Amino acid sequence: MQEERELVQIRRETWTVLCLLTLVIMALFTLLAGTYQVESGNIWSVLTGSGSALDQHIIFNQRLPRLVAAGAVGASLGLAGAIFQSVSRNPLGSPDVIGFTTGSASGALFIMLVASSMTSSDSTGLPGISIGLGAVLGGFLTAAIVLLLTSHASKNDGTSLGNQMVLIGIAVGAMLGSLNDYLLTRADLDAAESAKTWLYGSLNALTWDVVAGPVLLILFFVPATLLLTRRLRILELGDDLASSLGVPPKATLNMLVGAAVLLTALAIMLGGPISFVALIAPQLATRAWKTPGIALCQSSLLGATLLEIADYIAAHALSPFQIPVGLVMGAVGGLYLLIMLIRTR
Structure with missing residues (x-):
């Protein structure tokens, strides 16, 4: 038994080191590669402020904001997906499956298209904070609707709470998806094209003006949410046992869902509705790290x-053209689900 525990611990440490090493390698690739090539020997000079002005501009103002945004969005979505899957006790309990991502996108689209038409400005002229606020409000409103309908349905049906949340979330997400399509059809052509590209999920052409605020919020809320890990572990034992241990189930559930919705909205504020990260990362993390429950910290890292x-x-596959990262994750997510279905059969 002791040897088995040691092997599991070694496995967990190995996966942690591999992920951290991969992050470092991808950071170097992202900073060096591109249409404009930065010599690998100059990277340290650039990072310390002694490189050429052009190298510093390319790395600090174009590639570094995108790199930071990708890490922050991935960590935020991975953690949000882990919380939803743990709370719903369902592997499909992901914000992009149960409609919360679509709801956040609806709120952002409303600001981008409807508010912009009312103010006679284009969507790109609106401040990022307005779009971010729309994403947050849309996500929380969707969460409130899904949780309210789930609570009502669970009283009249023998289906488990997690399954009810997934089914109702899929239905709400489908309706919100139709709303998003309607908003696109009612907008002028330029605004609709810009919003449609945003809906694919993209980190192209990000600057520090757009990245700084959401990243700082994510850097605050991710560690703050991880402090709820103990409450989540107790909640996984069942409502009755959680109550006896001093953890109120309903209040804890609302707190966890609220944190996950906020993390999802912040991610959408940065990169748009990028799918499948929140679905895949928690499942792979649980399998890789061999954790007894959903692994929150590991899901965020993965x-x-x-x-x-x-x-x-997305940035280099069709270079010099760039494709939205949401399309890449869509292809990866579809392949992952196909593999899981084959393994299950």
């Missing part, structure tokens, strides 16, 4: 790693 890799592929 989410950042996955999105760094996907964004590098």
Whole structure:
């Protein structure tokens, strides 16, 4: 038994080191590679402020914001997905499956398209904080609707709470997806094209003006959410046992869902509705680290790693053209689900 525990611990440490090493390698690739090549020997000079002005501009103002955004968005979505899957006790309990991502996108689209038409300005002229606020409000409103309908349905049906949340979330997400399509059809052509590109999920052409605020919020809320790990572990034991241990189930559930919705909205504020990161990262992390429950910290780390890799592929697969990272993650997510179905059969 002791040897088995030691092997599991070694496995966990190995996966942690691999993820951290991959993040470092992808960071170097992202900073060096591109249409404009930066010599690998100059990278340290650039980072210390002694490189050429052009190298510093390319790395600090173009590539570094994208790199930071990819890591922050991946970590945020990985953690949000882990919370949703743990709370719902369902592997499909991901914000992009149960409609919360679509709801956040609806709130952001409303600001981008409807508010912009009312103010006679284009969507790109709106401040990022307005779009971010729309994403947060849309996510929380969707969460409130899904949780309210789930609570009502669970009283009249023998289906488990997690399954109810997934089914209702899929239905709400489908309706919100139709709303998003309607908003696109009612907008003028330029705004609709810009919003449609944003809906694919993209980290292209990000600057520090856009990245700094959301990243600082993510850097605050990710560690703060990880402090709820103990409450989540107790909640996984069942409502009755959680209550006896001094953890109120309903209040804890609302707190966890609120944190996950906020993390999802912040990620959408940065990169748009990028799918499958929140679904895949927690499941892979649980299998890789061999944790007894959903691994929160590991899911966040793996989410950042996955999105760094996907964004590098999106930026360089068809170079000099760049594709949205959401399309890459969509292809990866579809392949993952197909493999899981084959293994299950």
